[in-house]
Amino acid sequence: MALRFPRLPSAATSAGALANCLLGLAAGLWIAEALLRALALPQFEPAPSPPCVKDPPVILCLGDSFTYGVGAAPGQSYPDRLQSLLDRSGKRFTVLRRGFPGENSYGLRLKLAEALDQDCPSQVVLLAGVNNTDLFRPNSYLRANGGFRDRFQADEFFAGSRVYALLRAAFPVPPPPRRASWEPKVPAPPATLARIQAARALQQAGRLAVAEAGLRRALRESPGDPEALYAMGLFHIQAHGRAADAVRWLSDARGRSPEDLRIRLDLARALHRAGKPAESLNELRFIVGKDPGAAHLAVLLRRGLPERPDETGLGRMTAYDLERMAAAARRRKIPVILMTYGDDPETWYNRAIADAARRSGAPLVRNTDLTDTPEGRAKYASADGHLNSSGYSRVAENLFRILETDIMTP
Structure with a gap:
């Protein structure tokens, strides 16, 4: 009697079974989505924190170096100037300046929830996006260009899906951790540290020659100090855009500080800007070898x-982050105002901010008439490309007019 072996399914049969399973899964998800919408179930968003109110009401200005006031004299940032305008008009508001130089829109998204809890604002003003071009920051350029398959893309693709919202509520994904190791911990001697801090303040005020002289004096007093070398390297690239000079100073600071990875990261930036991508990649290899968490x-x-950033991807990411921030504030019934930067309205970031304002329904403060002409740059721009005191004063006036219409009119 011949042995009979069971027939193995053919490749065509296996492919057909797999296709049927996928079709059944898709049909099940479609039916579940339809049922959830028919039952008018909520979006399964986490319940917002209880509202908090302060007296006088708080206007929270959240943003990057343009909110911090880089380029202006101390006390002349746009939040400071807005506070003066409110005081002179007799309006009782407290303006809080929450500016983080160098921060991108994703980092500000992470900071917003904490700011809403701690500051209890009645109004939020957002200015963000221009720093998204920094390739070396977490969740910035790469997230816009598909380097991370994270929930940015899933949230955008499945926006409005009840099934996806239910799954997100059942299986929450924690935000990526903020790495404290990238924050500066300056081990310089007290006198050297004081000179470095004074030079940075002078640089922000536009007094570049005096700032450079202060840094050189700090280096004479503490030859080879890594923090003084690091400060000088950053000064050359921030104040003058001289990447080659920055490379020289940052290379001397390399390997001398407990914060060596932070110094090497800025050296990699400077090398890339100086047209030395191979050397920049070598610094990145060193950092990743020492810190596996630098994904x-x-x-x-x-x-x-890449030789140049993908402005389309950056614009999409910027608009997405701003819309999510506006939605987070409005879930707490806090109105939001968006602002553009002071240069050409056709830059990718100003277009993205305008798109986010349109889609979210937020008022938009247009500051693009400040430095988009040679005359405007001479009058309102600082030497390092930020605004000067006059420029920030104009921003405050533009914002004050919107605030008068939106929150101060009885």
Whole structure:
């Protein structure tokens, strides 16, 4: 009697079974979505924190270096000038300046929830996006260009899906951790540290020659101090855009500080701007070898350093982050105002801010008439590309007019 073996399914049969399973899954998800919408169930968003109110009401200004006031004299940032305008008009408001130089829109998204809890604002003003071009920051350029398959893309693709919202509520994804190791911890001697801090304040005020002289004096007093070398390197690239000079100073600071990875990261930036991508990648390899948690730099190593950013992707990411921030504030019944930067209205970031304002229904303060002409730059721009005191005063006046219409009119 011959042995009979069971027939194995053919490749065509297996493919057909797989296709049927996928079709059944898609049909099940479609039916579940239809049922959830028919029952008018909520979006399963986490319940917002109880509202908090302060007296006088708080206007929270959240943003990057343009909110901090880089380029202006101390006390002349746009939040400071707005406070003066409110005081002179007899309006009782407290303006809080929450500016983080160098921060991108994603980092500000992470900071917003904490600011809403701690500051209890009655109004939020957002200015963000221009720093998204920094390839070396976590969750910035790479997230816009598909380097991370994270929930940015899933949230955007499945926006409005009840099934996806239910799954997100059942299986929450924690935000990526903020790495404290990238924050500066300056071990310089007290006198050297004081000179460095004074030079940075002078740089922000536009007094570049005096700031550079102060840094050189700090280096004479503490030759080879890594923090003084690091400060001088940053000064050359921030104040003058001289990447080659910055490379020289940052290279001397390398390997001398407990914060060596932070110094090497800025050296990699300077090398890339100086047209030395191979040397920049070498610094990134060193950082990733010492710090396996630097996943965003590992992705840069795999993909290589592009010659120019993808402005379309950056604009999409900027608009997305701003819309999510506006939605987070409005869930707490806090109105939001968006602002553009002071240069050309056709830059990718100003267009993205305008798109976010349109889609979210937020009022938009247009500051694009300040430095988009040679005359405007001479009058309102600082030497390092930020605004000066007059420029920030104009921003405050533009914002004050919107506030008068939106929250101060009985």
